[in-house]
Amino acid sequence: MSLPDFTDKIITFLNEQNMPAHIDAAVILGSGLGGFTEHIDNPHTIAYEDIPGMPVSSVQGHAGQLIFGDIDNHSVMAFSGRFHHYEGFSFEQAATPVYLSHALGADKLIISNAAGAINTSFSVGDLMVIKDVIRNNMTITPQGHQKYRYRHHQWVDDVRQMAADFGLVTQQGTYIYSKGPNYETKAEIRSFRRMGADAVGMSTAPELSEAARLELKSVAISLISNMAAGVTKGKLNHDEVKAAADSRKEDFAKLVKKLVAEL
Numbered sequence: 001m002s003l004p005d006f007t008d009k010i011i012t013f014l015n016e017q018n019m020p021a022h023i024d025a026a027v028i029l030g031s032g033l034g035g036f037t038e039h040i041d042n043p044h045t046i047a048y049e050d051i052p053g054m055p056v057s058s059v060q061g062h063a064g065q066l067i068f069g070d071i072d073n074h075s076v077m078a079f080s081g082r083f084h085h086y087e088g089f090s091f092e093q094a095a096t097p098v099y100l101s102h103a104l105g106a107d108k109l110i111i112s113n114a115a116g117a118i119n120t121s122f123s124v125g126d127l128m129v130i131k132d133v134i135r136n137n138m139t140i141t142p143q144g145h146q147k148y149r150y151r152h153h154q155w156v157d158d159v160r161q162m163a164a165d166f167g168l169v170t171q172q173g174t175y176i177y178s179k180g181p182n183y184e185t186k187a188e189i190r191s192f193r194r195m196g197a198d199a200v201g202m203s204t205a206p207e208l209s210e211a212a213r214l215e216l217k218s219v220a221i222s223l224i225s226n227m228a229a230g231v232t233k234g235k236l237n238h239d240e241v242k243a244a245a246d247s248r249k250e251d252f253a254k255l256v257k258k259l260v261a262e263l
């Protein structure tokens with residue numbers, strides 16, 4: 001299946017880097033979750049800025065590195081830092097990690113993000129397995145009108161069971177894409193709740209739709225980093241996102257490691 005032309009240069013470069021013959025899992029690390037890369041053995045780290053043709057992200061909390069290595073003898077590639085549409089990237093560029101995971105033959109893709117809770121029964125620090133997505137803007141599909149079918153909902157129960165196996169309680173829910181970079185207004189959050197959204201974030205939707213089109217097995221997990229605007233008192237800020245991610249990094253790592261091995 002076709003990949004956008006801009007990925008040619010990146011893929012050619014990566015193929016010249018002595019890549020593993022097979023990749024068991026690709027992982028996209030969301031805001032504040034980059035510390036997961038410490039769990040990768042024998043890391044081969046390439047800065048995005050050293051990869052010809054690779055978009056370079058400017059958001060704080062995103063390292064901008066692609067790491068190849070092993071987790072419990074499974075070969076992985078991890079994207080520490082992603083590309084947001086609000087930074088000026090096209091939806092296609094935002095899906096770059098998906099194209100590269102597909103091109104290098106990853107068996108599955110594990111996507112993570114930080115998100116604000118709209119569902120008032122959620123708490124900061126919860127991990128929500130994404131069951132459905134509200135794209136909030138139909139033009140988000142990077143490849144225009146091509147048909148694809150989401151499949152990530154098929155693995156939601158498996159992911160939650162794998163978490164439960166080591167005592168981790170997770171949430172499941174609907175993720176709504178919001179362009180950003182500003183956080184939402186209280187009225188927007190109220191309207192998103194009426195639409196059926198449980199959590200809101202500024203990424204993941206383009207990645208999930210391209211993973212679906214390319215038939216790359218994918219699951220997505222939101223770390224609830226804050227209650228969305230108006231759900232609780234107080235102003236939202238990026239430090240809060242990082243603090244919440246930090247407080248749950250061990251459980252997050254355990255879950256991703258298990259998904260790498262068993263999903």
Ligand code: HPA
Pocket residue numbers: 114115116117178183184200201202225226227228229236241
């Ligand atoms: N809104 C949008 N994106 C986010 C939020 C939020 O409240 N928290 C983390 N990413």
